Amino acid sequence: MLAFTIILIFSFTSGVLAVTVSPDIEFVVGNQTYKVNHTMDFDNITIDDSYIIFNNTGFYITSVNPINITLFHIHTNITGASDGDKILEFNATTTEGDVWFDLSGFPYTTNYTVNMSGAHLINTTANDSSFIYFNNSVWSEEKFEIFQYGDVATTTSSTTTTSSTTTTTGGGGGGSGTTTTTVNTTTTALEPGETPEEETEKEDKEPFEEEIGEEIGGKIQSPLDELPEDVEKQVIVSLVIFIIFIGAIAYWKRHEIFKLEKKEKKETEILPPSKPIMKINQILTNPEDYIGNKVMIDGEIISSRFLPEENKFLYEIRDQTGVINGLSKKAGYKGEGIVKGTVRVKGEKLYIEF
Numbered sequence: 458m459l460a461f462t463i464i465l466i467f468s469f470t471s472g473v474l475a476v477t478v479s480p481d482i483e484f485v486v487g488n489q490t491y492k493v494n495h496t497m498d499f500d501n502i503t504i505d506d507s508y509i510i511f512n513n514t515g516f517y518i519t520s521v522n523p524i525n526i527t528l529f530h531i532h533t534n535i536t537g538a539s540d541g542d543k544i545l546e547f548n549a550t551t552t553e554g555d556v557w558f559d560l561s562g563f564p565y566t567t568n569y570t571v572n573m574s575g576a577h578l579i580n581t582t583a584n585d586s587s588f589i590y591f592n593n594s595v596w597s598e599e600k601f602e603i604f605q606y607g608d609v610a611t612t613t614s615s616t617t618t619t620s621s622t623t624t625t626t627g628g629g630g631g632g633s634g635t636t637t638t639t640v641n642t643t644t645t646a647l648e649p650g651e652t653p654e655e656e657t658e659k660e661d662k663e664p665f666e667e668e669i670g671e672e673i674g675g676k677i678q679s680p681l682d683e684l685p686e687d688v689e690k691q692v693i694v695s696l697v698i699f700i701i702f703i704g705a706i707a708y709w710k711r712h713e714i715f716k717l718e719k720k721e722k723k724e725t726e727i728l729p730p731s732k733p734i735m736k737i738n739q740i741l742t743n744p745e746d747y748i749g750n751k752v753m754i755d756g757e758i759i760s761s762r763f764l765p766e767e768n769k770f771l772y773e774i775r776d777q778t779g780v781i782n783g784l785s786k787k788a789g790y791k792g793e794g795i796v797k798g799t800v801r802v803k804g805e806k807l808y809i810e811f
Contacts (some may be wrong), residue, residue, distance in 0.1 A: 458660070464512075472659070476501065478493050478706055478758060480492060480496065482717075486516075492528070495529075497528065497531075499511050504706055514531050514535070514545065515561035515602075516558075517560070519557040519762070521558075523551065525526055526549055529548070531544075539774045540605050543602060543603070544563075546558070546600070546601070546603055548600050548601075549593075559588055559590050560603075561586070562587055563588065564583055568605070569581055569604065570603070571676050573599070581759070581760065585780065585806075586760075586806070589603075590762055637745040637788070721762075734755045735752045741779055741781065741807065745806050748802050749801075751797065752809070755794075755798045756774050757775050758774055758778070759780075761791070763788070768786070769781070783810075784801070784810050798811030
């Protein structure tokens with residue numbers, strides 16, 4: 458039964474009905490308690506047994522233990538946000554256990570960066586249901602910040618040059634003279650995710666790399682130049698065979714089915730080449746040609762979550778052409794590989810059952 462302790466204060470602002478929420482108001486949804494850090498105005502708030510929606514941003518959170526959510530910021534126009542804009546900020550507190558954050562209201566195919574307590578957690582893409590997903594299993598009080606893709610939590614510094622000049626003037630019987638010393642100090646911008654120590658190591662390598670570059674510009678004798686002609690041919694043939702061998706291994710590895718991430722790894726199943734590889738946009742563009750048929754997709758599973766009402770796991774599958782959901786009773790699929798399953802439809806949503 459839905460239980461919540463709230464007092465809603467309705468006020469008119471510029472002729473528009475708004476819901477004003479103060480920090481002493483709590484919304485209880487299942488084992489989740491929601492509140493705000495400071496007084497905030499919302500156009501609307503929707504509360505259900507399993508979720509709550511502030512304006513158009515929905516919180517569908519799955520937690521085995523009671524969890525408290527404190528809102529700091531919600532972007533007023535997510536669909537019109539620009540790269541680098543902060544979309545959402547909230548604190549989450551629980552005791553332990555894996556918590557899934559399924560958040561709605563994000564434009565389809567838009568990319569987002571999720572930071573947790575100031576550190577980068579994950580990059581994610583909104584699916585065709587306008588959801589993004591991420592989870593956390595190590596707990597204290599954590600702050601989650603979501604930025605539209607392009608704003609990555611890294612330490613950066615601009616390039617600056619500082620010059621200092623020391624002038625010494627000599628006098629007396631020894632004559633006079635002027636000595637000028639100039640010291641230039643340059644600070645270079647760090648790459649995303651790069652630490653100052655890594656930057657220093659990169660700078661130490663640069664002079665050596667420049668020397669190598671100069672040598673490459675001149676004449677460097679190949680070890681093959683010293684070999685007899687017949688031996689040289691054998692070496693070349695051996696290299697070609699080796700390259701072909703490595704390529705074959707890479708192709709085989711690419712066409713492994715996803716491994717289950719469990720304590721004991723199962724043997725990898727190799728799919729027979731019974732059907733051609735399909736592109737996701739082919740299925741999405743002409744669904745009537747594929748519903749009920751088995752297909753194979755060469756792509757990547759980028760997220761997963763458990764659906765209690767289905768007793769199955771929902772996967773998000775992506776290739777170069779698009780994103781489609783997958784549904785399976787098995788847990789732990791992740792990474793790149795071949796997804797083999799049957800195209801199904803529920804309502805207006807397509808998915809791959811495997």
